[in-house]
Amino acid sequence: MNESCYGCSTCASADKPLEGFIAKLPMETSHHRVESQETKCGFGLQGVCCRLCANGPCRITPESPRGICGATADVMVTRNLLRAVAAGSGCYIHVVENTALNLKNTALEKGKLKGLGALERLCKTFGVSGKDDHEKALNVANAVLEDLYKPEYVKMDLVEKMAYPPRFKVWKELGILPGGAKSEVFKGVVKCSTNLNSDPVNMLIDCLRLGISTGIYGLTLTNLLNDVLLGEPEIRMAPVGLRVIDPDYINIMITGHQHTMFVHLQERLIAPDVVAKAKAVGAKGFKLVGCTCVGQDLQLRGAHYTEIFNGHAGNNYTSEAILATGAIDAVLSEFNCTLPGIETVCDTLSIKQICIDDVAKKANAELKQFVFAERGKHSEEIIDAIIASYKERRPKVKLNLLPEHGYENNLTGVSEVSLKKFLGGNWKPLVDLIVSGDIKGVAGVVGCSSLVAGGHDVLTVALVKELIARDIIVLTAGCSSGGIENCGLMVPEAAELAGPKLKAVCKKLGIPPVLNFGPCLAIGRLEIVATELAETIGIDIPQLPLVLSAAQWLEEQALADGCFGLALGLPLHLGLPPFITGSKVATQVLTEDMKSLTGGQVIINADAKESADLLEKIIQEKRRALKI
Numbered sequence: 001m002n003e004s005c006y007g008c009s010t011c012a013s014a015d016k017p018l019e020g021f022i023a024k025l026p027m028e029t030s031h032h033r034v035e036s037q038e039t040k041c042g043f044g045l046q047g048v049c050c051r052l053c054a055n056g057p058c059r060i061t062p063e064s065p066r067g068i069c070g071a072t073a074d075v076m077v078t079r080n081l082l083r084a085v086a087a088g089s090g091c092y093i094h095v096v097e098n099t100a101l102n103l104k105n106t107a108l109e110k111g112k113l114k115g116l117g118a119l120e121r122l123c124k125t126f127g128v129s130g131k132d133d134h135e136k137a138l139n140v141a142n143a144v145l146e147d148l149y150k151p152e153y154v155k156m157d158l159v160e161k162m163a164y165p166p167r168f169k170v171w172k173e174l175g176i177l178p179g180g181a182k183s184e185v186f187k188g189v190v191k192c193s194t195n196l197n198s199d200p201v202n203m204l205i206d207c208l209r210l211g212i213s214t215g216i217y218g219l220t221l222t223n224l225l226n227d228v229l230l231g232e233p234e235i236r237m238a239p240v241g242l243r244v245i246d247p248d249y250i251n252i253m254i255t256g257h258q259h260t261m262f263v264h265l266q267e268r269l270i271a272p273d274v275v276a277k278a279k280a281v282g283a284k285g286f287k288l289v290g291c292t293c294v295g296q297d298l299q300l301r302g303a304h305y306t307e308i309f310n311g312h313a314g315n316n317y318t319s320e321a322i323l324a325t326g327a328i329d330a331v332l333s334e335f336n337c338t339l340p341g342i343e344t345v346c347d348t349l350s351i352k353q354i355c356i357d358d359v360a361k362k363a364n365a366e367l368k369q370f371v372f373a374e375r376g377k378h379s380e381e382i383i384d385a386i387i388a389s390y391k392e393r394r395p396k397v398k399l400n401l402l403p404e405h406g407y408e409n410n411l412t413g414v415s416e417v418s419l420k421k422f423l424g425g426n427w428k429p430l431v432d433l434i435v436s437g438d439i440k441g442v443a444g445v446v447g448c449s450s451l452v453a454g455g456h457d458v459l460t461v462a463l464v465k466e467l468i469a470r471d472i473i474v475l476t477a478g479c480s481s482g483g484i485e486n487c488g489l490m491v492p493e494a495a496e497l498a499g500p501k502l503k504a505v506c507k508k509l510g511i512p513p514v515l516n517f518g519p520c521l522a523i524g525r526l527e528i529v530a531t532e533l534a535e536t537i538g539i540d541i542p543q544l545p546l547v548l549s550a551a552q553w554l555e556e557q558a559l560a561d562g563c564f565g566l567a568l569g570l571p572l573h574l575g576l577p578p579f580i581t582g583s584k585v586a587t588q589v590l591t592e593d594m595k596s597l598t599g600g601q602v603i604i605n606a607d608a609k610e611s612a613d614l615l616e617k618i619i620q621e622k623r624r625a626l627k628i
């Protein structure tokens, strides 16, 4: 071991400068712990272990094909999967509930609404109105909340209004239209408890229902409500990577998914009296440093936050490195993916941790539970605590910056609205490029970043390179975006890595071959793009030459997202199986039978080239079926 480092055997990363930086850190991070956790339990990997009751844990082997209660491998696997999908759905429904509540409270207080275009579009879709913008926003927020709080046996109203009609018809015929989203989570949790459901297909169907409520509410509507409150994305260039950390400022790293909780604080941080407080302790002011999906969301809407937001530094598994620069003075967290591992780094470097939603309470963080009516008081307390942290820690902490890390000129601010505007106000130019073959197809590379499947962002980045080299344009959403942009694939010069046809398109338009839609929530924006492309052509979504990959899916939320992709009828690639391979039924339904139900299918492959071959083959088949 090198004397200056904690342990040089760290996880591989697609981001080589980051990998080198982490290997030399004098403290332990998640990247250091990968090696000691390398031996995985085979039962867990296949999903054939159960510890739901005191008789367990029971594990399935050829000699013992049933648990003590009689549960088979199929039951264990699908029960575990449904439990995970319900938990993941619950996470996203928590986010959309809080977002709708914040919009409602802002409307009641006649606060600032930054995205009136988004509000008008939502009113039109929902069929609601109001005497002024605040009443319209109130009615929109109430419509979402009313649906979320319906019982499971009452179908949600907005599904039909939001969904593409051919898809809605399929969902209705399959009997997978969701009841109240919170109740669906409740039902899912009940269904997979001990000695209840033992029908694997029945539980898989519930996963699809949870996928629809997660997708339409937790993903799509969270984005659109955020657009009303926070301002709509605008296409622009922005820096990414550790270079965005400016040590002259008091830096706050934000983590989570609930951007609307920061609205008041963000405004206060640039107010003259608060900037004066920062100057009084020797800083130039405050800056927010983006991390995880809330950072992606701020980057996406960065045009509205140029004064306070310095850029997106990195994804979930870059968070410890961002802190290890020493120039972050506080972590403000409100949801996942706030790794427990940041705690030891924060302790070592005296970084103040504040949590504003107790669902993400860190052991050594101060809890300032966000309460809309008390946000003014809380913002002042948070600001004072962070200034005190800066004053206390900066004289004694040695900075370890990496200003050359990342890229300066990344295309950001891409949404279903801004992209269409960029194309001239309709999707015809993109459809024409797909029809002509200049763009062979579209791949949504979405979801998390993980430290498996080759290492940090390794499979994701390699797959993206393979896809663009085959003239397949890549649209991203989630922490995977953070890795892809820190590896230089979102600068216009990345066009050089694309196949000849896609390269020519990118050069003509001045865009990279990978377009970043921002946080994982923006999978909902990709769904709108898919819907509008299908509508433009006059086909259903599964007929599009469009594939999805959550190459390095990580969390239960990603599994709920994946179920939305399957409900939409899309091929979904995963680098590693979601703990299902121990069940013949689950594997058969998800990888084969789903095609005849919704049109979707799961494809599992951990090799970038092989995965790209499989996805390209599907795109070619879809093109042939469309006779293009």
Ligand code: SF4
Pocket (backbone or CB within 6 Å): 041, 042, 043, 044, 045, 049, 050, 051, 057, 059
């Ligand atoms: S609970 Fe399951 S995954 Fe964990 S060790 Fe036991 S058998 Fe393996």
Ligand code: SF4
Pocket (backbone or CB within 6 Å): 050, 051, 052, 053, 054, 055, 056, 057, 058, 067, 068, 069, 070, 071, 194, 195
């Ligand atoms: S529920 Fe059944 S399979 Fe699970 S631990 Fe209990 S006895 Fe074993």
